[in-house]
Amino acid sequence: MPPEDSTIHLLCVEDNPDDVELLGLALERSDPRRRYVLERVDDSTAFAMALERDFDAILCDFNMPRFSPYAALQILVARRSPIPLVVVTRAIGEEAAVHVLRCGARDYVTKDRLGTLPQIIERVMGERRRAADQERMSRELEAAYRRLKRLSARLVQAQERERLLISRELHDHLGQTLTGMVIHLHAAQRAADPASARRHTAVAMDMAQGAVTQVKTLSFSLRPAQLDLLGLVAAVHTAVQRMAEPAGLAFSVSSRGQEPGEPGENASVAVRLVQEALTNTVRHGQASRILVRLRFLPDGRLGLLVVDDGVGFDKSVVLSGQTGEHNVGLYGMIERTELVGGRLSIRTRPGRGVALRALL
Template identity: 35%
Template sequence: MASPLRVLLVEDFEDDALLILRELSRGGYEPSHRRVDTAAAMRLVLDAEPWDVVISDYSMPQFTGIAALELLASRGLDIPFIIVSGAIGEETAVAAMKAGAHDYVMKSSLGRLVPAVRRELRDAEIRRARRRSESALHEAHRRLQALSSRMMQIQETERRTIAHELHDEIGQALTAVKINLQTLLLRAGTGPGAGPVRESIAIVEQALEQVRGLSLDLRPPQLDDLGLPAAMRWYLDRQSRASGLEVQFECAVLPDRLPPDIETACFRIMQEAVTNVLRHAGATSLRVALRLRGAELELVVEDNGKGFDAAAAQRRATAGASLGLIGMQERAGLIGGRVEWSSTPGRGTRVEAGVPVSRMTGETAQPAAARAGE
């Protein structure tokens, strides 16, 4: 059974067009066709209906095969384009194929036409299938990014809620217990019951400190109330006091407030990088910088620790075995940014994150560096 084939013929001679159609019919096709020989006519038929293949003469009085090829390309259509000509040299044919033609057949060798059409139709279907796969992959990636972004938003909301409940509910309850114990201590005076009460007060104070620390670790209020530079300075000061690490923080003048997603992502990337330093680097000093550089907001975390094999770490991250590095990359990717790290054993580590300035769409532009030091 003959296969239907929609053929757009760019040909000025009716007899040559009939020869082409006859050859296609002999090759097992049932061609339906339109014949054009001007650019205007070709535009009309391209807009009017779909085509499986374009077969074009190379040179015509009012049109050329190259002009027809350019017109097809301008429409963004991926349709096999085959030149059939009786007066075309090999160099000209090769130039036409470099310009985008899929094949050329001499009119004196029309026996090559059907195999060429069959091959190009198959290749066109492969290209369409590839585009469909790429489109589906792109859509799946977009949905995965949207899901990841939503999950991180939910995580930050939960962190904020739990931190609030720890501070306001459990913290206040422990404070009330402490006040009651202090009242009991006053009543006990120096009697035998005073010792256990003092021990209970010490336990409650320790629990209060742990609750405050956990609340701050979950979601520091400085990040919501004062912005990224202030939250970073508070966090680094806290880690320096707790670990004895010498910390240097450099912050350039930034817009008043960055978008919340950028502030959160940058803070979490910095937090993860500093946590890695404290856990693994064996460093004595740490430098953190936040600044505008070119078209990016740049965050740098550098230490003088023992370093590591950066290539091996990248392989582990790619394989899903290094969740910290993966987390930093995912957070940066969700705001259109990047994270890179470099390290040499014995020579410290540098983590660098960048966010395009175009993503910084805060409504105001007042300096925030001064507030960061308050």
């Protein structure tokens, strides 16, 4: 019994049942390795109904009183059917052969040379497979182009949001601190007595120290110095500690695998993901504990897991619709991960905490 994939299903458009039987015998004799299943139709109605099922090829007689290869090709075009049609005829002139091929037939064979039919069927089936593969690759390429276009637009939006956040930080915190310093220094210059001048100067000094702290905090949020000096694990531990301790969160930072000597290109992304996850947990999670785990994988890949025991949220609701204040952090994490070719998954539901997993 031949294997299943060696069965060839053929739709024969032929008004003479004896010719269909001869076709089957010729195919079996010329190609005994395969099993050929032939189904006969002889008019347009039966042909259209048969096309509801898939066939490997169509064998169509050239001279029929109620149907023709041209009518069959028109139906195939109208249905956008990829089934190849081969004309089988007793005799055909060169001009008619060229014309039917131009109309869409894949090949033709005369009935006195049916021994070549298996090779022709194999060839047109191969052409169909190649055309299907090319169409599939074209669709995939188009889909990839659309994803790249959306990702490029999101990259611009992400950069603009980063600039907006930095601008707000500079204006609302550092700018106000420096303005206060200037005010107190001017007051010290105008002071009538030395004690008042020293008092204003001391306040300005305290504000200057605060400005230095704000610059360090902003610099750490952009790229922690520990990342280049001590490595990713130390930088993540510091980032978690700086946010968890003031919020009263118990925390744990662990790692698996061998950390590379120099941080890879994904290390800063991992730190930013941890920072954003901690920010969301502190602001919205109502958690008591957070766990961060790093996993160093072969080929420079990096795994990250951040889990808290907070109130969780409905992911479908939060991530639906346009980006806004309620979900900008989550979309920021997704965009950062995608921009470096990684994957990010968020598992959560109301009352069950949040588990964020990224592969970079």
